[in-house]
Amino acid sequence: xxxxxxxxxxxxxxxxxxxxxxxxxxxxxxxxxxxxxxxxxxxxxxxxxxxxxxxxxxxxxxxxxxxxxxxxxxxxxxxxxxxxxxxxxxxxxxxxxxxxxxxxxxxxxxxxxxxxxxxxxxxxxxxxxxxxxxxxxxxxxxxxxxxxxxxxxxxxxxxxxxxxxxxxxxxxxxxxxxxxxxxxxxxxxxxx
Amino acid sequence: xxxxxxxxxxxxxxxxxxxxxxxxxxxxxxxxxxxxxxxxxxxxxxxxxxxxxxxxxxxxxxxxxxxxxxxxxxxxxxxxxxxxxxxxxxxxxxxxxxxxxxxxxxxxxxxxxxxxxxxxxxxxxxxxxxxxxxxxxxxxxxxxxxxxxxxxxxxxxxxxxxxxxxxxxxxxxxxxxxxxxxxxxxxxxxxx
Amino acid sequence: xxxxxxxxxxxxxxxxxxxxxxxxxxxxxxxxxxxxxxxxxxxxxxxxxxxxxxxxxxxxxxxxxxxxxxxxxxxxxxxxxxxxxxxxxxxxxxxxxxxxxxxxxxxxxxxxxxxxxxxxxxxxxxxxxxxxxxxxxxxxxxxxxxxxxxxxxxxxxxxxxxxxxxxxxxxxxxxxxxxxxxxxxxxxxxxx
Amino acid sequence: xxxxxxxxxxxxxxxxxxxxxxxxxxxxxxxxxxxxxxxxxxxxxxxxxxxxxxxxxxxxxxxxxxxxxxxxxxxxxxxxxxxxxxxxxxxxxxxxxxxxxxxxxxxxxxxxxxxxxxxxxxxxxxxxxxxxxxxxxxxxxxxxxxxxxxxxxxxxxxxxxxxxxxxxxxxxxxxxxxxxxxxxxxxxxxxx
DNA sequence: ACGTGCGGGACATCCCGTTATT
DNA sequence: AATAACGGGATGTCCCGCACGT
Numbered sequence: 019x020x021x022x023x024x025x026x027x028x029x030x031x032x033x034x035x036x037x038x039x040x041x042x043x044x045x046x047x048x049x050x051x052x053x054x055x056x057x058x059x060x061x062x063x064x065x066x067x068x069x070x071x072x073x074x075x076x077x078x079x080x081x082x083x084x085x086x087x088x089x090x091x092x093x094x095x096x097x098x099x100x101x102x103x104x105x106x107x108x109x110x111x112x113x114x115x116x117x118x119x120x121x122x123x124x125x126x127x128x129x130x131x132x133x134x135x136x137x138x139x140x141x142x143x144x145x146x147x148x149x150x151x152x153x154x155x156x157x158x159x160x161x162x163x164x165x166x167x168x169x170x171x172x173x174x175x176x177x178x179x180x181x182x183x184x185x186x187x188x189x190x191x192x193x194x195x196x197x198x199x200x201x202x203x204x205x206x207x208x209x210x
Numbered sequence: 211x212x213x214x215x216x217x218x219x220x221x222x223x224x225x226x227x228x229x230x231x232x233x234x235x236x237x238x239x240x241x242x243x244x245x246x247x248x249x250x251x252x253x254x255x256x257x258x259x260x261x262x263x264x265x266x267x268x269x270x271x272x273x274x275x276x277x278x279x280x281x282x283x284x285x286x287x288x289x290x291x292x293x294x295x296x297x298x299x300x301x302x303x304x305x306x307x308x309x310x311x312x313x314x315x316x317x318x319x320x321x322x323x324x325x326x327x328x329x330x331x332x333x334x335x336x337x338x339x340x341x342x343x344x345x346x347x348x349x350x351x352x353x354x355x356x357x358x359x360x361x362x363x364x365x366x367x368x369x370x371x372x373x374x375x376x377x378x379x380x381x382x383x384x385x386x387x388x389x390x391x392x393x394x395x396x397x398x399x400x401x402x
Numbered sequence: 403x404x405x406x407x408x409x410x411x412x413x414x415x416x417x418x419x420x421x422x423x424x425x426x427x428x429x430x431x432x433x434x435x436x437x438x439x440x441x442x443x444x445x446x447x448x449x450x451x452x453x454x455x456x457x458x459x460x461x462x463x464x465x466x467x468x469x470x471x472x473x474x475x476x477x478x479x480x481x482x483x484x485x486x487x488x489x490x491x492x493x494x495x496x497x498x499x500x501x502x503x504x505x506x507x508x509x510x511x512x513x514x515x516x517x518x519x520x521x522x523x524x525x526x527x528x529x530x531x532x533x534x535x536x537x538x539x540x541x542x543x544x545x546x547x548x549x550x551x552x553x554x555x556x557x558x559x560x561x562x563x564x565x566x567x568x569x570x571x572x573x574x575x576x577x578x579x580x581x582x583x584x585x586x587x588x589x590x591x592x593x594x
Numbered sequence: 595x596x597x598x599x600x601x602x603x604x605x606x607x608x609x610x611x612x613x614x615x616x617x618x619x620x621x622x623x624x625x626x627x628x629x630x631x632x633x634x635x636x637x638x639x640x641x642x643x644x645x646x647x648x649x650x651x652x653x654x655x656x657x658x659x660x661x662x663x664x665x666x667x668x669x670x671x672x673x674x675x676x677x678x679x680x681x682x683x684x685x686x687x688x689x690x691x692x693x694x695x696x697x698x699x700x701x702x703x704x705x706x707x708x709x710x711x712x713x714x715x716x717x718x719x720x721x722x723x724x725x726x727x728x729x730x731x732x733x734x735x736x737x738x739x740x741x742x743x744x745x746x747x748x749x750x751x752x753x754x755x756x757x758x759x760x761x762x763x764x765x766x767x768x769x770x771x772x773x774x775x776x777x778x779x780x781x782x783x784x785x786x
Numbered sequence: 787a788c789g790t791g792c793g794g795g796a797c798a799t800c801c802c803g804t805t806a807t808t
Numbered sequence: 809a810a811t812a813a814c815g816g817g818a819t820g821t822c823c824c825g826c827a828c829g830t
Contacts, residue, residue, distance in 0.1 A: 023813065041323040044235035047798065059814045062800070069798065122322050126374045130319045131233040133377040134311055143378045165394070171375070171387035178374055179367030182318045185325040186335045195363035202357070203395040215787075238823065251788035253825095260825065407809075425707040428619035430801065443810035445803095452803065506706050510758045514703045515617040517761040518695055527762045549778070555759070555771035562758055563751030566702045569709040570719045579747035586741070587779040599791065623820065635792045638822070645820065 026064045028054040034076045038121045042073055042131045073128055074142055080124035081146030085153055092157035099161035100204045103173065106154075107197035110177055111190040119185050126178055150174055163204065173200055218256045220246040226268045230313045234265055234323045265320055266334055272316040273338030277345055284349035291353035292396045295365065298346075299389035302369055303382040311377050318370055342366055355396065365392055410448045412438040418460045422505040426457055426515045457512055458526055464508040465530030469537055476541035483545035484588045487557065490538075491581035494561055495574040503569050510562055534558055547588065557584055602640045604630040610652045614697045618649055618707045649704055650718055656700035657722030661729055668733035675737035679749065679776045682730075686753055687769035690760045699757050726750060739780065749776055 032054035036045040047069060051058050065071045087109060095102035114121065125143050132139040151170050158166035176196040183192035224246035228237040239261060243250050257263045279301060287294035306313065317335050324331040343362050350358035368388040375384035416438035420429040431453060435442050449455045471493060479486035498505065509527050516523040535554050542550035560580040567576035608630035612621040623645060627634050641647045663685060671678035690697065701719050708715040727746050734742035752772040759768035 025813075039327075041233055041235060043233060044323050046796070048796080057814050059816065060812085063813065119326055125378075126318075126371075127322045129374050129378050130314050130322050131236050134380055135231075140378055140380075147375060147378055165390070168387045168390050171384055172368055172391035175371030175375055175384050175388055176364055176368040178371030179318075179369065180371075182321050182370055183339060183363070183367055186317075186321050186332055186339055188326055188332075188336075192363055192367050195360045196367055198357070198360050199364035199395070203391070217787080239825095240823080249788055251790080253788095255787060409809085423711075425617055425619055427617060428707050431803095432801080441810055443812080445810095447809060503710055509762075510702075510755075511706045513758050513762050514698050514706050515620050517758075518764055519615075524762055524764075528764075531759060531762055549774065552771045552774050555768055556752055556775035559755030559759055559768050559772055560748055560752040562755030563702075563753065564755075566705050566754055567723060567747070567751055570701075570705050570716055570723055572710055572716075572720075576747055576751050579744045580751055582741070582744050583748035583779070587775070601791080622818070624818080633792050635794065635823095636790085639791060 025056045025060060029056040029061070029064065029072070030075060030079060032056070033072055034080060034124055035121070037073065037076055037127055038124050041127050042069075047072075070139070073132075074139060076124055077128055077139070077142050077146060081149060084146075085149050088150060088153045088157075092153070092160075095157075097161055099158055099163050100201045102157055102161070103200045103204065104197050106173070106177065107180075107193045107200075110181065111184070111193035114181065114184045114193070115190060119188050119190075122185060123178055123181050126181070147174070169200075169203075176200070217248045217252060221248045221253070221256065221264070222267060222271060224248075225264050226272060226316055227313070229265065229268055229319055230316050233319050234261075262331075266331065268316055269320055269331070269334050269338060273341060276338075277341050280342060280345045280349075284345070284352075287349075289353055291350055291355050292393045294349055294353070295392045295396065296389050298365070298369065299372075299385045299392075302373065303376070303385035306373065306376045306385070307382060311380050311382075314377060315370055315373050318373070339366070361392075361395075368392070409440040409444060412440045413445070413448065413456070414459060414463060416440075417456050418464060418508055419505070421457065421460055421511055422508050425511050426453075454523075458523065460508055461512055461523070461526050461530060465533060468530075469533050472534060472537045472541075476537070476544075479541075481545055483542055483547050484585045486541055486545070487584045487588065488581050490557070490561070491564075491577045491584075494565065495568070495577035498565065498568045498577070499574055503572050503574075505565075506569060507562055507565050510565070531558070553584075553587075560584070601632045601636060605632040605637070605640065605648070606651060606655060608632070609648055610656060610700055611697070613649065613652055613703055614700050617703050618645075623648075646715070649708075650715060652700055653704055653715070653718050653722060657725060660722075661725050664726060664729045664733075668729070668736075671733075673737055675734055675739050676777045676780045678733055678737065679780065680773050682749070682753070683756075683769045683773035683776075686757065687760070687766040690757065690769070691766055695761050695764050695766075698761060699754055702754055702757070723750070745776075745779075752776070 029050055033045070033050045036050060036053070047061065050056070050072075051061065062068065065075075067074075088106070091102055091105045091109060095105055125146050128139060129143050133143060134140050151167070151174055154170035154173060155167045158170055163169055173196075176199075177193075180192035180196055184190055221242055225237070225242050228242060228245070239253065242248075242264075243253060254260065257267075259266075280298070283294055283297045283301065287297055317338055320331060321335050325335060326332050343359070343366055346362035346365060347359045350362055355361055365388075368391075369385075372384035372388055376382055413434060417429070417434050420434060420437070431445065434440075434456075435445060446452065449459075451458075472490065475486055475489045475493060479489055509530055512523060513527050517527060518524050535551070535558055538554035538557060539551045542554055547553055557580075560583075561577075564576035564580055568574055605626055609621070609626045612626060612629070623637065626632070626648075627637065638644065641651075643650075664682065667678055667681045667685060671681055701722050704715065705719050709719060710716050727743070727750055730746035730749060731743045734746055739745055749772075752775075753769075756768035756772055760766055
């Protein structure tokens with residue numbers, strides 16, 4: 019049966035923003051409902067599993083959007099690992115900039131409060147990160163980078179860490195640093 | 211003057227562990243007091259600023275311990291950038307292992323909930339990360355690494371991100387990946 | 403006209419069981435609907451008066467079933483007051499046993515939460531108890547028992563109280579005690 | 595350490611009255627706090643176990659008060675089983691009268707919502723009823739009544755059931771009926 | 787330095803009853 | 809006869825910060 023309202027969607031979008039900004043526990047359902055304009059009475063109709071279900075769905079949405087971003091960056095940088103890395107860093111930096119360095123990574127913020135003790139959530143997060151790593155690895159391998167998987171993991175870790183540094187520093191210097199580092203590393207690797 | 215009790219110290223240690231595991235908002239003062247065995251009545255004697263002061267002091271303690279760890283790694287790897295990077299990665303990985311991958315970075319977890327809107331806390335965190343970056347940069351420069359500051363930033367970002375990946379994956383693969391990547395990058399750089 | 407669905411009947415049966423087990427306020431409509439398998443959407447079509455109407459109908463059903471049980475016990479114990487009392491006690495005990503001592507008396511549970519402030523419900527309950535008392539009195543009088551009405555009231559009170567004791571004790575000892583007591587009382591009365 | 599306020603006591607007294615009138619689930623903590631004038635903020639300081647602990651303590655208080663009432667009735671009816679039974683019935687009836695037939699038995703109301711699935715509460719209730727049965731049995735035995743335990747159980751069951759009937763009927767007829775019945779039964783037994 | 791007690795508010799959850807729609 | 813969705817409020821629980829006494 020087709021959905022009749024967008025209440026669910028509004029709640030998910032607002033929850034994602036707040037979880038990324040404040041974390042999970044610090045974000046009350048009341049704040050989500052108020053800021054999203056979603057109706058209060060039907061929250062448990064849409065999310066019978068409560069806040070946990072909401073957080074899980076936010077994680078899954080965020081993961082699939084991130085995966086799409088990676089794939090679209092890969093699509094425009096065929097055979098160009100250096101360009102791919104720089105495009106990825108710029109995309110992350112641009113989103114941080116647009117939010118005035120307020121938005122963290124939803125997966126990271128959820129992990130910080132739940133992993134590894136909440137097994138269901140940890141599994142969701144692991145799948146999400148795995149999908150990102152695999153997509154990056156695949157493209158780097160297509161570009162004939164050595165140890166594509168190791169570099170993909172290092173790049174992903176650096177991007178995640180750079181988000182935290184950027185929030186604290188209020189600028190995108192960390193993203194420029196990692197873009198520079200990984201680009202240099204790829205150039206030297208190619209020359210070798 | 212000698213301290214009279216260790217209530218303050220116990221609270222700080224327990225708060226650090228809980229903030230690293232669950233985050234700030236999800237950790238109640240009651241839990242800290244209960245788990246630390248500290249007395250209830252004198253919490254606001256020791257921490258008149260309440261939970262905020264506690265979090266600030268945890269951040270500062272964590273920052274100075276981290277700085278000491280970086281400097282001690284540097285002290286045993288004179289002129290050996292590759293050894294330094296590997297030692298650092300191993301140290302981070304070892305701590306995660308010992309905690310069964312439950313402990314995040316205190317600075318990161320606090321940043322996730324407070325930056326950039328809580329200006330005082332953000333400033334504290336920025337100082338902390340800056341001290342780490344400076345120490346790493348200094349040692350890499352001593353080892354005559356090109357763009358020491360850029361690599362230091364990338365390395366720190368990667369270490370922070372690897373903590374999240376390790377918590378979610380339940381293993382230290384991310385640390386091994388970044389150790390391998392940065393070591394290779396340093397070798398090639400030296401050869402060039 | 404034949405009924406179209408049994409949704410109404412299923413709701414009533416499930417509500418009776420839950421009201422007897424948990425009481426009125428502790429039983430939510432959601433639980434009744436879920437456990438009965440009845441459709442959610444048409445509850446207020448079948449019971450426009452809501453939970454109050456449901457409770458009233460449960461009380462009336464329970465009262466008429468109880469009355470039928472009393473009359474059928476009377477029918478097989480003509481001129482045998484002692485046999486009637488024992489049969490009644492055994493019937494109550496058997497139902498408790500079958501439910502593993504989980505079921506209280508619907509009238510008693512509703513009375514515990516509503517009497518005497520809810521006048522409509524109190525009137526329904528009074529009529530119900532009155533019908534039981536009258537039926538017992540009538541049969542005892544047919545058996546030529548002295549003060550049939552007094553004994554009927556005492557017997558009914560004891561049966562109601564025994565239900566509570568049986569639930570708490572997890573056995574039917576209370577029913578056996580009152581069967582023994584009232585039977586002895588009737589024998590002595592007959593001898594006198 | 596001596597208690598410093600009567601907040602605990604006020605909450606217990608009000609909770610007992612409300613549980614007896616409305617039952618457990620229908621009585622909110624907010625109502626207890628409001629009507630008792632007890633402070634809200636320290637409720638979980640006094641009752642860390644929450645509503646369950648409150649209900650348990652109410653049950654225990656009610657049980658010990660009831661036991662005291664039985665013993666004091668026994669103390670003034672030495673060797674007079676009939677007088678004892680009548681005194682007990684009158685005492686129950688008088689309390690009902692004074693409350694305008696609004697107060698049920700705390701143990702019965704709690705049992706109606708919790709027994710037998712809440713094991714801890716059921717055990718508390720069983721101990722309570724057992725103490726009452728034992729005290730009545732003991733006095734009847736002292737009065738040389740045959741089958742003192744059986745009669746004690748029957749009497750207790752009748753008293754409990756009479757409370758429900760009295761609430762519904764709005765008068766103490768049920769108490770007078772059981773007083774008459776048990777007194778007659780004792781007289782005949784003595785004559786036999 | 788510490789225990790007891792309180793004030794007032796927020797939390798996630800669940801409630802019952804009512805819509806509009808079909 | 810049933811569904812999806814909603815309104816608004818109540819639930820028990822827990823929170824942080826602050827008194828007062830010792």
